[in-house]
Amino acid sequence: MSTLNAGDRISLDSSEILSSVGDNAEGRGGGIFLTGRSLDLKNQSVVSVGSSGKGEGGDILVKADTLQLRNQSQISAETGTTNGGNINLIIDGLLLLRRNSSISATAGLVEGAGNGGNININSKFIIAIPKENSDISPNAFQGSGGNVEINSQGIFGIESRTKPTEKSDITVSSELGVSGAININAPDTSSIQNSFTQLSPVIDTNALIANSCISGGTKRQENSFTITGSGALTTNRPGVLVSTYTTGEVRGVETTSRPWKKGDPIIEPTGVYRLNNGQLLLSRECS
Numbered sequence: 001m002s003t004l005n006a007g008d009r010i011s012l013d014s015s016e017i018l019s020s021v022g023d024n025a026e027g028r029g030g031g032i033f034l035t036g037r038s039l040d041l042k043n044q045s046v047v048s049v050g051s052s053g054k055g056e057g058g059d060i061l062v063k064a065d066t067l068q069l070r071n072q073s074q075i076s077a078e079t080g081t082t083n084g085g086n087i088n089l090i091i092d093g094l095l096l097l098r099r100n101s102s103i104s105a106t107a108g109l110v111e112g113a114g115n116g117g118n119i120n121i122n123s124k125f126i127i128a129i130p131k132e133n134s135d136i137s138p139n140a141f142q143g144s145g146g147n148v149e150i151n152s153q154g155i156f157g158i159e160s161r162t163k164p165t166e167k168s169d170i171t172v173s174s175e176l177g178v179s180g181a182i183n184i185n186a187p188d189t190s191s192i193q194n195s196f197t198q199l200s201p202v203i204d205t206n207a208l209i210a211n212s213c214i215s216g217g218t219k220r221q222e223n224s225f226t227i228t229g230s231g232a233l234t235t236n237r238p239g240v241l242v243s244t245y246t247t248g249e250v251r252g253v254e255t256t257s258r259p260w261k262k263g264d265p266i267i268e269p270t271g272v273y274r275l276n277n278g279q280l281l282l283s284r285e286c287s
Contacts, residue, residue, distance in 0.1 A: 002031070002033070004017070004032075006035070008036060009036060010038070010039045011039075017032060017047045019048070019049045020051065030049070031061065034061070034062045034063070037064065038064055038065055042069075043073070044071065049076075051080065056082045059085045062089045064090075064092070065092045066092075067123075068094075069097050069101035070101060071098065073101045074101065074102050076104045077105045078105065078107070079108070080108070081108065084140070086117045087120070091123035092124060094124065095126045097128040097132075097158065101134045102134060102135045103119060103135070104135070104138070105117030106137060106138065107139075108141030114143045115140055115143035115144045116172065118146045119147075119149070120148075120150075122152075124153050128168040130157050131167065134168045135169045136148060136171075137171045140173075141174065142174075144179075145173050145177070146172060146180045150170075150186065268284070269284055270284045
C-alpha cells in the first residue's frame with residue numbers, strides 16, 4: 001500500500017496519485033492511504049486505484065478533517081473486467097463535492113463481469129450542489145453493484161437514486177446485474193433544504209408592523225418582522241425542543257392603516273412610552 005502522511009494539508013491541482021494493474025497483469029493492485037488535516041483535489045485531480053487487466057484493483061483509505069473535490073476531481077477504485085476496489089473515507093468535518101466531481105468504485109468499465117466495490121463514508125457533513133452532477137457511485141455493468149454505507153450528521157445537495165442522472169446522485173446500479181444497497185445513517189435534513197423556497201403569496205411584513213398599536217404613532221419605522229421559510233424544523237435535533245404541533249397556513253395581511261377621521265372612535269391613551277429615538281408617545285397598551 002502506498003502511504004502519504006501529511007501532518008497539515010495535501011493539495012492536488014491538476015495532479016494524480018495512482019496505483020494500477022496493467023493490461024496483462026494478474027495480481028491485485030496496491031492500495032493508497034492518505035492522511036492529513038485536509039485533502040484538497042481541484043481541476044481534474046485524481047486519486048485512483050484500478051486494473052485494466054485480470055487483477056483486481058486495490059483499496060483507498062483517506063483520513064482527514066476535511067476533504068474537498070472540485071472541478072471534475074475524482075477518488076476512484078475502478079476496474080475493466082474484475083471487481084472494483086473499496087473506498088473508505090473517515091472525515092471528521094466536511095466532505096465537499098463541487099462541479100462534476102465523483103467518488104467511484106465502478107467495475108466493468110469495458111463491459112466486464114466484475115462487481116462494484118464498496119464505498120464507506122464517515123463524515124460530519126456531506127455537501128454537494130444538486131445541479132452540478134457530482135456523484136458517489138459503486139456501479140457495475142454485468143456484475144452486482146457495490147454497496148454504499150454513509151454515517152453523517154447532515155447530507156445536503158446529493159440524493160440516493162436508482163440510476164445516474166444529470167443531478168448529484170448516490171447510485172449503486174448495475175447495467176445487467178443486481179443493484180447494490182445504500183445505507184445512510186443521517187438525520188432528516190429535508191426541512192432545512194426546503195426552507196430556502198420563496199413564500200407564496202408574498203407577505204407584506206411592513207403591513208404587519210404598521211397595523212400594530214405600538215408602532216401606530218411612530219414617525220420612523222424602527223421595527224421589523226421577518227419570515228425566512230416554512231415547514232418548521234426537524235424534531236430530532238439534539239438538545240433542541242421543537243413543538244410537535246404543526247403550524248397553520250400563513251395568510252397575507254393587507255395594509256389598512258389610514259389617518260383618523262371624524263366619526264372614528266376616540267381611544268384614550270393609558271400611558272406615556274419612550275421610543276428608541278428618545279421621543280415620548282401617548283398611547284394605549286396592546287390588548
